Amino acid sequence: MIEVRELTKRYGATTAVDRLSFAVRPGTVTGFLGPNGAGKSTTMRVLLGLDAATSGEALVNGGRYAALRRPMREVGALLDAGAVHGGRRAFDHLGWLARGNGIPARRVTEVLEQVGLAGVARKRVAGFSLGMRQRLGIAAALLGDPGVLMFDEPVNGLDPDGVRWIRELMRALAAEGRTVLISSHLMSEMELTADRLIVIGRGRLIADTSVRELAQRFGRGVLVRTPRPAELTEVLEAAGGSVEPAPGGPATDGRLADGRLAVGGLDVEAIGDMAAAKGIPLHEVTPHSASLEEAYMALTSGNAEFTADAKTQPTTEATARRTS
Numbered sequence: 001m002i003e004v005r006e007l008t009k010r011y012g013a014t015t016a017v018d019r020l021s022f023a024v025r026p027g028t029v030t031g032f033l034g035p036n037g038a039g040k041s042t043t044m045r046v047l048l049g050l051d052a053a054t055s056g057e058a059l060v061n062g063g064r065y066a067a068l069r070r071p072m073r074e075v076g077a078l079l080d081a082g083a084v085h086g087g088r089r090a091f092d093h094l095g096w097l098a099r100g101n102g103i104p105a106r107r108v109t110e111v112l113e114q115v116g117l118a119g120v121a122r123k124r125v126a127g128f129s130l131g132m133r134q135r136l137g138i139a140a141a142l143l144g145d146p147g148v149l150m151f152d153e154p155v156n157g158l159d160p161d162g163v164r165w166i167r168e169l170m171r172a173l174a175a176e177g178r179t180v181l182i183s184s185h186l187m188s189e190m191e192l193t194a195d196r197l198i199v200i201g202r203g204r205l206i207a208d209t210s211v212r213e214l215a216q217r218f219g220r221g222v223l224v225r226t227p228r229p230a231e232l233t234e235v236l237e238a239a240g241g242s243v244e245p246a247p248g249g250p251a252t253d254g255r256l257a258d259g260r261l262a263v264g265g266l267d268v269e270a271i272g273d274m275a276a277a278k279g280i281p282l283h284e285v286t287p288h289s290a291s292l293e294e295a296y297m298a299l300t301s302g303n304a305e306f307t308a309d310a311k312t313q314p315t316t317e318a319t320a321r322r323t324s
Contacts, residue, residue: 001025001179002047002148007056009042009203016042018203019056024181024196026147029174031194031211032183035300039203040183041079044150048077060148072101076141077150081133081157086126090117090136093125094143103144111139116165130157138166148179155189167193187293201300211292218295221264222271225284229259232280239274241266262288 002024009017017039024030034040045051047058049065060068060075068074084093094108112118115135120128125136134157141149151170155163170193174180184190190197190211197214199207207214223246226232233243246260263271268285275282 001061002150002181003057003059003062004043004047005057005059007043007046007058008054009039009046009051010054016203017046020200020203020205021056022198022205022208024179024198026177026179027174028195029170029180029182029193030196030198031190032181032198032200033185033187033190033296033300034200034206036185037202038200040200041152042203043200044077044079044152044181044183047150048075048079050079070101070144072097072103072144072146074144074146075148075150076144076146078134078137078141078154079150079152081130081137084125084133084136087124089122089124090128090139091121093136094139097140097143101144107143107145111142114142115139131159131162134158135162138169147177149173150181152183153185154182155184155186163189187291187296191292199296199299206299214295214299215292218298221262221288222266222268223284223286223288224261224263224271224282226259226261226275226280226282228280229261231278232275232282233261235274235278235280236261236263236266236271239266239270241271259283 004020004022007017007020008015020039020043032040032044042051043058046053047060047065058064065071065075088096090112091108094111095105097103098105098108109118109121112121115138117132117135117139120132125133128136134154138151138154141151154170155166158166167189170180170182174195182190182194194211196210197207198205199209199214209217221242224232236243242264244262244264246262268287272282272285
């Protein structure tokens with residue numbers, strides 16, 4: 001497993017990671033989230049021995065990465081897909097890594113096939129697209145068949161088919177009992193891939209939770225659809241609920257166009273029981289949880305290191321004029 005204990009990393013007067021603690025356990029895909037400058041990459045670099053901690057510990061399987069005799073057999077990582085010499089062929093690059101870690105040569109062929117690069121194994125990396133370089137980096141991480149895997153933005157440059165492939169790969173690796181940590185800014189992809197989330201901001205832990213728990217935490221009540229919205233609104237508000245028109249909302253004459261209501265403060269069972277008691281038919285009753293993106297934005301509000309001023313953003317009309 002991966003353990004970070006009271007980790008602090010400073011670069012001069014700048015604190016990149018500030019007393020950060022969390023654990024990543026086997027059998028799950030853990031998303032490592034946070035705004036730009038939050039300290040995600042720095043934390044992963046310390047875990048891999050590329051940077052030294054100012055204080056605290058970053059451990060893999062109970063020890064420091066630098067103490068591992070054959071590290072690629074225990075830990076696989078992709079931090080920078082571009083960190084490969086362009087003049088080296090894909091097969092030779094992996095072969096060099098394999099020899100340095102006592103990994104059989106046949107494993108090179110296996111991982112190239114696994115990531116879909118067998119057909120370009122003898123081509124030089126300089127001619128690879130970003131997506132192909134990402135696949136080569138993933139192949140390198142898998143080379144030693146390690147139990148711990150760390151990926152920093154692994155879907156960058158991948159086409160939709162590649163994104164789906166890596167999503168399925170990450171989940172398959174976790175299902176085998178491996179520890180999988182993925183840093184990403186793609187909330188929609190993390191919602192489909194991750195089981196748990198570590199969220200940090202300004203180097204500090206904000207949340208250590210499951211995807212479902214985070215979405216429920218920022219949930220927005222219950223969506224209800226009825227042909228008698230005015231009556232149901234009166235009943236629910238009398239019971240202490242808050243009721244607002246849901247998207248698809250008021251018609252031009254002020255009435256609800258399709259009877260969709262967003263109800264807060266009452267659960268599904270209570271809404272159903274009260275509607276039944278008054279003989280009000282319900283055509284839909286759906287608990288509404290926030291999307292991961294909505295929950296993430298709410299959670300990290302105020303923790304972004306770099307933000308754009310909304311007043312400086314071009315209006316749609318101005319943008320249209322420039323592009324027409």
